[in-house]
Amino acid sequence: MIDYVHPEVPTQDKRWRLVQAEMRKHGNAHSALIQTLHAVQDAYGYLDPETLERVAANLRLPLSKVWGVATFYQHFRMKPSGKHTCVLCTGTACYIKGAGELQRAVEEYFKVKLGGTTEDGELSFLSARCVGACGLAPVVVVDGEAVGKLTPEALINHLEGVIDADQ
Numbered sequence: 001m002i003d004y005v006h007p008e009v010p011t012q013d014k015r016w017r018l019v020q021a022e023m024r025k026h027g028n029a030h031s032a033l034i035q036t037l038h039a040v041q042d043a044y045g046y047l048d049p050e051t052l053e054r055v056a057a058n059l060r061l062p063l064s065k066v067w068g069v070a071t072f073y074q075h076f077r078m079k080p081s082g083k084h085t086c087v088l089c090t091g092t093a094c095y096i097k098g099a100g101e102l103q104r105a106v107e108e109y110f111k112v113k114l115g116g117t118t119e120d121g122e123l124s125f126l127s128a129r130c131v132g133a134c135g136l137a138p139v140v141v142v143d144g145e146a147v148g149k150l151t152p153e154a155l156i157n158h159l160e161g162v163i164d165a166d167q
């Protein structure tokens with residue numbers, strides 16, 4: 001029998017109450033894990049270790065299972081995101097048409113590695129295996145909008161414009 005340790009619950013945290021409501025909606029069932037992780041990410045912006053412990057305890061699942069699911073799916077973030085996101089498509093068409101050059105340009109210009117966030121928190125640079133816009137290759141998704149047929153210079157200019165418009 002698994003001994004479930006219930007981490008301290010932040011009673012005043014409205015975000016956690018939203019997560020609890022999602023779990024209750026599914027009857028605190030084991031099968032609600034993915035929906036619950038989506039609710040955590042929606043409420044907190046990412047999946048932090050303390051909240052994953054609370055999810056495991058509430059759904060009566062081993063923490064290893066919760067971590068396994070959270071780290072398996074690329075959609076879930078384990079670190080806070082930047083104000084803006086740039087998702088580089090690394091699918092075959094994009095790779096052949098220059099995704100590697102786009103990656104190098106962003107990493108050098110913004111001093112951020114793929115999968116990371118700039119020190120100032122302005123930009124998260126992520127990748128996806130395919131965004132389904134092969135005709136636009138190479139393509140990135142910037143703040144939810146697909147931008148394609150990019151050169152490294154055009155991508156840097158686009159990202160600078162997005163970041164500058166926000167300030």
